[in-house]
Amino acid sequence: MDYYLSPDNCYQRLEDEFIKYGKLIIxxxxxxxxxxFHRLGxxxxxxxxxxxxxxxxxxxIIFTGNGVDKLSEIKSYCNRYGIPYDxxxxxxxxxxxxxxxxANAYLDDRGGLPMVYDHLNTLIEKIEKGVI
Structure with missing residues (x-):
């Protein structure tokens, strides 16, 4: 099996990068x-x-296919909901x-969102508990 088809290997890489750099790029x-986007509730x-x-x-970093014409709308939405972004x-x-x-991790509905979400959640729990 290809190395990064293993969820465990993907998680370990993320954890190792956080330990090495003390920060991630998401x-x-x-x-x-x-x-x-589709306003479906x-x-x-x-x-x-x-x-x-x-x-x-x-x-x-918010990384989107939207053009510059949507930047103020995106900023407004993030500010309204307290979504942090750099x-x-x-x-x-x-x-x-x-x-x-x-980036160390990409959260994208079309790119493995459930696994990346789980890995980031697991890692932040360890960080908040002081395990890492």
């Missing part, structure tokens, strides 16, 4: 990850609450030459 999709409180818990221990569609503190921003 890239978060906007539509249908923290915002009800869906809630995203679990992901939003997780981001609030990580605020002290992570650089949080930037929108910008590079993280680790610069790379490509278009994809560097």
């Amino acid at each position: 890239a978060v999709d906007f539509d249908d990850t923290i915002y009800d 869906r809630t995203y409180t679990n992901v939003i609450n997780l981001l609030k818990r990580w605020d002290r221990y992570a650089q949080i 930037g929108i569609n910008c590079n993280s503190m680790v610069k790379v030459n490509g278009r994809k921003i560097y």
Whole structure:
């Protein structure tokens, strides 16, 4: 099996990176990850609450397919719901030459959201309990 098809290996990498750097970089999709894009009455409180818990221990970048015309709407929404973020569609503190921003974890409804959510939740629980 490919190494990172194992959820345990994915989690361990995340934990090791937090231990090494004392902080993570979390890239978060906007539509249908923290915002009800289709206005179907869906809630995203679990992901939003997780981001609030990580605020002290992570650089949080909103990484969205929305254009600059939506930036004020995104900022307003995040401020209204207390969603912490350090930037929108910008590079993280680790610069790379490509278009994809560097992050330790990507929260995205189309990219393994349940597993990444679980891993970040497990890790923040260990951090808050002082285990790490």
